[in-house]
Amino acid sequence: MGSNNSTLSKIPNVDELMQETGFTPAHIVRLYDRFKALDKDQKGHLSPQDFGSIKELAMNPIGDRIIGAFFSPGQEAVDFHSFVRILAHFRPLDKNRPRDPNTPEPINSRTSKLRFAFQLYDQDKDGKISRAELLQVLRTMLEMQVTEEQLESIADRTIQEADLDGDSAISFDEFRKSLEKVNIDHKMSIRFLR
Amino acid sequence: MCLLQTPLALLCLYLAVSSSAFAHSQDPSLPPPRNHSDSESAPPEAHPAPTSLRIFSVDYHHVQAPFEIGLWIMLASLAKLGRIPAVVPESCLLIMVGLLVGGVIYGVRHAAPPVLSADAFFLYLLPPIVLDAGYFLPGRLFFENLGTILWYAVLGTVWNVLGIGVSLYGVCRLGPWGLEEVSLLHCLLFGSLIAAVDPVAVLSVFEEIHVNEQLHILFVVVGLGGLCVGLFFGLVAALTTRFTARAQVIAPLFVFLYSYLIVTCAVTMKQYVEANVSQKSNTTIKYFLKMWSSVSETLIFIFLGVSTIQDVHMWSWPFVSSTLFLCLFWRALGVLLLTAVVNKLRRNAVTFRDQFIIAYGGLRGAICFSLVFLIDDFPKKRLFITTTIVVILFTVFVQGMTIKPLVELLELLDHLLSGIEDVVGYWGQHYWKDKFEQFNSKYLKKFLIREDTQPKSSIVLLYQELERREQMGEEDHGRRERTQPPGKSCPKTLTSRGNGQHKTNTFEKSAQLQQQVGPSSRPVRQELTDPMDLSPNGPTTTHPGRVEIRAQGEDMAPPPASGPTQDRVPKKLSFALEDERKS
Numbered sequence: 138m139g140s141n142n143s144t145l146s147k148i149p150n151v152d153e154l155m156q157e158t159g160f161t162p163a164h165i166v167r168l169y170d171r172f173k174a175l176d177k178d179q180k181g182h183l184s185p186q187d188f189g190s191i192k193e194l195a196m197n198p199i200g201d202r203i204i205g206a207f208f209s210p211g212q213e214a215v216d217f218h219s220f221v222r223i224l225a226h227f228r229p230l231d232k233n234r235p236r237d238p239n240t241p242e243p244i245n246s247r248t249s250k251l252r253f254a255f256q257l258y259d260q261d262k263d264g265k266i267s268r269a270e271l272l273q274v275l276r277t278m279l280e281m282q283v284t285e286e287q288l289e290s291i292a293d294r295t296i297q298e299a300d301l302d303g304d305s306a307i308s309f310d311e312f313r314k315s316l317e318k319v320n321i322d323h324k325m326s327i328r329f330l331r
Numbered sequence: 332m333c334l335l336q337t338p339l340a341l342l343c344l345y346l347a348v349s350s351s352a353f354a355h356s357q358d359p360s361l362p363p364p365r366n367h368s369d370s371e372s373a374p375p376e377a378h379p380a381p382t383s384l385r386i387f388s389v390d391y392h393h394v395q396a397p398f399e400i401g402l403w404i405m406l407a408s409l410a411k412l413g414r415i416p417a418v419v420p421e422s423c424l425l426i427m428v429g430l431l432v433g434g435v436i437y438g439v440r441h442a443a444p445p446v447l448s449a450d451a452f453f454l455y456l457l458p459p460i461v462l463d464a465g466y467f468l469p470g471r472l473f474f475e476n477l478g479t480i481l482w483y484a485v486l487g488t489v490w491n492v493l494g495i496g497v498s499l500y501g502v503c504r505l506g507p508w509g510l511e512e513v514s515l516l517h518c519l520l521f522g523s524l525i526a527a528v529d530p531v532a533v534l535s536v537f538e539e540i541h542v543n544e545q546l547h548i549l550f551v552v553v554g555l556g557g558l559c560v561g562l563f564f565g566l567v568a569a570l571t572t573r574f575t576a577r578a579q580v581i582a583p584l585f586v587f588l589y590s591y592l593i594v595t596c597a598v599t600m601k602q603y604v605e606a607n608v609s610q611k612s613n614t615t616i617k618y619f620l621k622m623w624s625s626v627s628e629t630l631i632f633i634f635l636g637v638s639t640i641q642d643v644h645m646w647s648w649p650f651v652s653s654t655l656f657l658c659l660f661w662r663a664l665g666v667l668l669l670t671a672v673v674n675k676l677r678r679n680a681v682t683f684r685d686q687f688i689i690a691y692g693g694l695r696g697a698i699c700f701s702l703v704f705l706i707d708d709f710p711k712k713r714l715f716i717t718t719t720i721v722v723i724l725f726t727v728f729v730q731g732m733t734i735k736p737l738v739e740l741l742e743l744l745d746h747l748l749s750g751i752e753d754v755v756g757y758w759g760q761h762y763w764k765d766k767f768e769q770f771n772s773k774y775l776k777k778f779l780i781r782e783d784t785q786p787k788s789s790i791v792l793l794y795q796e797l798e799r800r801e802q803m804g805e806e807d808h809g810r811r812e813r814t815q816p817p818g819k820s821c822p823k824t825l826t827s828r829g830n831g832q833h834k835t836n837t838f839e840k841s842a843q844l845q846q847q848v849g850p851s852s853r854p855v856r857q858e859l860t861d862p863m864d865l866s867p868n869g870p871t872t873t874h875p876g877r878v879e880i881r882a883q884g885e886d887m888a889p890p891p892a893s894g895p896t897q898d899r900v901p902k903k904l905s906f907a908l909e910d911e912r913k914s
Contacts, residue, residue, distance in 0.1 A: 171755060171756045188754070193753040194754065197750045199743065199746045199750065203747060203751065203754070224754070227748075254747065258743070274743060278743065278746060321744075325748065327751060329755065
């Protein structure tokens, strides 16, 4: 469509972006509009404050973690490409993806989605979810509802169930295994167009 | 939960102790008097008490029923207090306690223990539970998923009912087991009561394992849907059969409606009641609801256990086993099919895991059990009763204990997803919810909520909190304040001298309190928050203003509101004080 094309032409390297993320032009345009709307000062990139102004996100118990996921460590700006790349994790799975071991894992594959979720827990990025990290997440989510002792017992129980090699921490593989019956593809996908 | 049960347990203990003396003189052959008049059972025989012990036995009869009930509650409480938390869900435990008590009573009396009458159940026991569920329903998620919920509730139950009823009838017809006289209608009736998902058992299992809020709601409403279907079938049955005793069916139909209305009422009233009513009353309401429903739940499950020790049971292996099998089969099938259709329409699909829990967690419970008693007496009625009991026991024990909770991880995914949606600016259900909330604030609330409670800024809340603490007797501070000369001038906001003095004290005290309160930014955990713990009210259920109010009500501690608000307030108050002193 005419308007889509004109918007697309404003975005640098848009073809590469679409290739990498699997988004259609319509998706990209929508996301671009959203990006511009969030970028209130027209800086061309998003800062944490821009995310902070999304009021529903502010009420989300893990809102700040989600925001943190957009920014690489040490960075304070997200450009459009990175924005789209992160959101690509939540694209629904492609049903007919060719099982070619040579092509790199697409961003919205099950493993990538899981890894994204894993990183929300693993804040210090050491590859394991320690008991303390788990407690922290549980605390933010269940803040008003449970006492500290209950939180601890929930955390202990979760680790007990998931931890297979007995190191009292959940590695990515253990994480993946414990969620293997879960339909992650559905649980971590959203439809980007109305 | 513990704190709720303890006073109850103590009360019952007292009852038990005071009655125990009488119990010794109790003539074991006397049948226990019926507390609720039961239309089905024969009127209790009245044996004259032995003359020498007349006083004692009369007294015992007097406290008989409450004593027994109290005893059961006490046992249940003890069971809960010393429970094995992770492994055995509450409903299982309660049933076991019921079995125990029933066995004891049976052994002592050689007679059937009191039977749960349908009237008692519906009028006294069910409403509190339903009310409690409705009151604590997480509003946001409920309305978001309303479509799916209704879908599951209504269609799912209809599917189950038809499937189970018809196939059961087929089994009866085919098999050479002498079951031919069981008519289709009876089978359908049976199917309808077996298929009704019982909110009681399910809720008690799910509350314990902090399941996904969505599922919780799904269940509450599926229960409702079951009620609706029961209503429907009841009406159909009434119309087509015209049995004389159908009047019996109509009464519970009214109660179905009644329960449904209760929940709707609870959900809607909750919003406005919470704002209108003071903090204390709010907390009292919550406590009361929780206590009441907890008692009801306990009673129901215990009755369940107790009545299995009845001596009249008709057994038919094929019927029982086929019922069991069919229940599971149809339920699983139904869930799969429905979900397949639903997922095409919904954005946030119900995962396989969720489905699994729904299908597997179709716990039969007290409702269908008491419904069984409603069926007119026909030759095979006892058979149905027995079968129902078996199904219930099976599902509660086997299924209840094998639901494995790994759902804390899943909860994070939910939050993640809605966060990402917010980032993307998805105009889905969230958008409409916000619209509704705006409309709500602008119009409905103005109409329904008292004028003077509307501006709930954090300063006002803090002030009220301080007032409350003052009233609760921080005597030494108050006394010291009053001996000082009264403030030189009244702050502008106050009207009279008298008030001025009082308020000056409070302001100064508030400054002191602020220094105490300030550093503690984490909510103070108290035992009193226990009853609230298990209700799945996420902090994100309502918009920001509300979070503060609720936090205050529940914790009963120095306002644990969000950090920034708290920091701003002390400065404002201290400025007010300085202004006051200068002028």
